[in-house]
Amino acid sequence: METLVVGGDGFVGRYLCAELVDRGHSVTSLSRSPDPEVLPDEVETVTGDVTDYDSIEGAFEGKDAAVNLTALPPLHQPRPGTFHDAVCIGGAMNAAHAASEHDVGQYVEMSSLGAGMDSPVAYWRTQGIGDMVVQYSDLDWVVLRPSFIFGEGSETFAFIKKYTTPYVTVLPDGGRYPTFQPIWVEDVARITADALVDAEHVGEIYDLGGPEVLTFGEVTRMLYRAAGKSVRILSVPMRLAEIGLYAFDPIPSIPFGIDQARALEMSNVTDHNDIDAFGLERSDLLSVGEYLGVEAGPQRTRERVASHG
Template identity: 65%
Template sequence: MDVLVTGGDGFVGRHLCSELLDRGHDVTSLSRTPDPSVLPSEVDLQQGDVTDYDSIEDAFEGKDVVVNLAALPPLHQPPKETSHDSVCIGGSINAVEAAEQHGVSKFVEMSSLGADPNGDTAYWRTQGLGEKVVRYSELDWIVFRPSFIFGDGSETFTFVRRHTTPYVTVLPDGGDHPRFQPIWVGDCVEIFADGIEDDAYDGEVYELGGPEVLSFGEVARMLYEADGKSVEIVPVPMVLATVALYAVDPIPSIPLGVDQARALKMSNVTDHNDVGAFGYDESDLTTLSAYLRGEQRHRPQRRPVPSD
């Protein structure tokens, strides 16, 4: 198959492009500023911005499948020149329209666990609305809703290290919230690739989580322990943290604000983990602690077709 991946040189995209190449597919990465240093040389690079239809349309010609990974990081407020609305909603509209115009067979949308058109934060609200664009299209489609994806290049690791300190760090409610169900990027892209290859998965929304539920504080401790450092977490009341984030919201130089205050109270855990539909048992998946020890695991290569 000939597969186009929007955001193909991003964190998830670079892993997915490599996985698809390993399976024998032709792969094109579409991004605003293509970075050949993070992708295999066999990947075709195309420049385009999903918020600008004319800049991306030609890249969809002759493609069998489009995978839309384009999104802004959920943990920071977006830069002034863009927004979650323009990327998650506008980008999905443009990508779907281009796919329909060029006769693409299947559209795969990476959304996020917690996506909801009526969500409390701009990120989850626009993810939910972006899903609607895909699901109401004329295309065969799949929507994936992963929890926090971890691995080499993970934005979440960068966020944790940037906003905590080793040895002693202050966290709202001692870091008990938010709670995640982290899934390793290697497991995640295998599931995505299975969905791309097998039409039996079409027309469904799949929630994906890893084998354990962890709090923000537990993730921070694991990261610092992997660096050979301890961390003592000093709790502050959630209400004080919320007031502080609301107060800094108008300050452009601080990438935190109201949405991050709301996100502190949310849970990013699956209601029903759909990894089983792709032949995984949760015990087959790589845990965060195993990854940090360099002990990634892989499932058997047989990929069963889901039953009707």
């Protein structure tokens, strides 16, 4: 199957491209600044900016399937001149239109759990609108909405390491929020690959989560335990933290603002975990503790981690 992965050399994309190659797909990765070094040798790379239709349209020619993975990180402010609506809404429009123009057979839009037009957070609000764009297209679409995705290169892990310190750190409300359901990037990759080839998934929106619900503080402790360090979390009221962030929000050099604070107040847990639509159970998924080596897991899981580095 000729498959295009938009954002193919990003965090999720590089794992998805590898999964698709393993399954025998002929894979092309589209990104603004292609990085072949992070992709299997079999993957072809092309250059294009999802916010510029003319730059990506030709990449969809002759493709049987396509996945749009492009989005901006929810926990860091976008760099100056980059906006969630341009990427999550405009990008969804451009990718879906190009796929339609070239009669792409199966199309997967990677969204995120919590996406919705009424969300107070720009990331989820614009993704919700982008999802609607795809749903109203004439494509055979599938929308995937995972909770926070973890693994090598995880934005969530990077965020925690950047804004916390070992031994003693301060978190809004002591890290009791948000609650989320982290899902391993390779589990997301295999679910996405299944969604691309199984016609039974067409027209469905799937909320996806990992095997456990954790708080921000619990993940912080796990990360430091994995590094052989302890951490004591001190609490500051969320409202007090927001007041400080309102003061910094207009400053481009501060990568954390009020929109990111709102994201930290939101629960990101599935009402129903749709992994069962892909024949999976909680025991089939890798947990954060197993991934970090701070929690014992099934032997087959540990072997799976080792085999993927």
